[in-house]
Amino acid sequence: QLLSSRGKGLGIGRATALALARCGAKVTAVTRTQADLSSLVQECASIIPVCVDLADWGATEAALLDVGPIDLLVNNAAYASLQPFLEVTPDQFDESFSVNVKAVLHVSQIVARGMKATGSGGAIVNVSSQASQCALRDHTVYCATKGALDMMTKVMALELGPHQIRVNSVNPTVVMTDMGRLGWSDPDKAETMLSRIPLGRFAEVEDVVNTILFLLSDKSNMTSGVTLLVDGGFLAC
């Protein structure tokens, strides 16, 4: 396994890494902050840490050279910075796309090449968002990256399917991680969003992790190319 994680707080990547390790998987966790990896390994000594900035194509290639063979991949790392449409800068655009889309392409290429070579197939889950399918104020670039990611998931499913590699995305509503707090800690904003979610709550980290585990597992053996909402019904309305 290979996934991006977070060592402090309740990030989705960290919780996914720990859940997979509890299932008995050999987990490699990739993120760019060493302190986060150290605390993760302190909590679960079997996890192999890899510290790299996924936006750096060359460094990522080098860091992942000795990792493998890999059966399961979760592309979780993402960058969010919010600004009104008219104030979006080229830097924010480039940083977001380089992590949320380009790094997913790159890491998936590395892993899928390995899966193809061993002929054993595999499963890839891209962590997307409800923001891929719904306009959210101040989220121009983030929404655009997640829309691109959903489409990339489908083309990956198309091209990697013949190698028995399934590719799906999980698309959560707000989760109160560090990233969730960035957009939704204002009580008025949170209430507006909550009022549009039929189940009346944000997603818990565990809700997302469970869906990731399902899409990685044999329980979803015939599922590929889907964007699986974990949104409490938000996009049904």
Ligand code: NDP
């Ligand atoms: P966090 O901010 O807690 O986690 C994001 C992780 O990505 C951090 O560990 C961060 O490291 C890492 N990361 C960012 N940029 C890079 C990079 N260049 N190289 C390596 N690692 C990097 O957010 P969440 O756990 O909430 O987000 C996880 C996923 O869930 C993301 O894809 C997000 O878009 C998605 N999501 C989140 C929602 C929410 O409301 N929280 C809702 C819907 C989807 P560092 O801290 O060092 O920057």
